[in-house]
Amino acid sequence: MQPSLLTFLLLLVLPGRKTANISKSVVTLHPPWFRVLINDLVTLRCEGPGASEDNSILWFHNDTIIPVQIQDYNITADNITYSGKYQCQIGQLALSDPVTLEVFQDWLLLQTLKLVYMKGEPMVLRCHSWENRVISKITFFQNGKWRKYSSRDSNFTINQVNYNDSGNYFCSANIGNRREESKIVKITVQGTNVTPHPSTSSSSKIWYYILFYLVMGILFAVDTGLYFTLKTEINSLEKNIMYLVSKWS
Template structure:
């Protein structure tokens, strides 16, 4: 290894260790739904390691700083401009991963905790009405087929999802003697074994790719040093006797 590369590699190692020790902040939604309606109250909580000094918490909405520095950021989604990604940074933690929030100007919205479930997980769906208006005759649809009907209950749950639960979901309900329908939400169910196998293949490919690059670099460095050692400047002149 060339001596000039050593300080650079040491800096990379130290930077990697520092990044690994710096945990990320986390944004949590209360209630936990990321699809909401106009005039809904949503609380975003910023959690992270360390204690923020003087409530110095950084909030971002679509990469723009929000002028608040509190742990619980309450918003009323007055219009769709509140849609987008939210991030925060608290104390000694790093900036959080973005959490998406989507606001719809509708009468109904189908809410779920996430869009991708693993096989065997439980799934909860909620048919939510604008300003929590009273609803009745709630029906949940999967791929256009009515799956469950409730007179007043707006929640539908599946204890263990499988591949048959893939599809497009929406709900309908009666509000003030009018039948309203939500937008479609696509939900995917994945098999953990297949995803693990795919990720393992990716790691194997990355491993052999890195090893190949390192081997090529070492080989090139070896022949470079060999040429320098055997070059004309490094050849010794034959000894001659004094006459």
């Protein structure tokens, strides 16, 4: 058997190697809304596995370093230039993935935790007013149709979203004597990750054992063949030696 073929068969049955993961820093928003209004207070927190308060911290806004070295970076978004992507790096951890902050100048803003949800996830929408002014008669709309009305509750919660919950959302409310509307936010609901069918998993296990025993059988056959070949050559060598000894004696 050629060594390359044997190596190939062994690779089929040996477990795959896992690539080492480099731990990353993580940026989180507090409160968790990534869409905010002018003058909203936002805290960006830099965290990571194994990190401590003694670790050095770097902050970046749109790839430009920010001259602060604290774990909780507090900002008052007093203008839209605070919009953009934020990243941090704590200690020896890798640079975090970017977190996007969007700052708007308006009376009302529809806030959401994200724009893409997986089917079955909970979704919370918030009708937020500039400088947290008191709002009333709050209505949430999807694709121009009424979804929820409340005299005071500014949140709209769906416990488990479905495909029908995709669409364009906005809210309207009274601020004093004025009726205001937020801008539209497009929200998408996608399917959940596909779970392998049990029969597929069983089939994979069967092929694993077939390949395993096939390779073991091939190795046994190769080993046995080498044994008998070597034994034959040794016997032949012994006969030649005995012949030479008898000839010279």
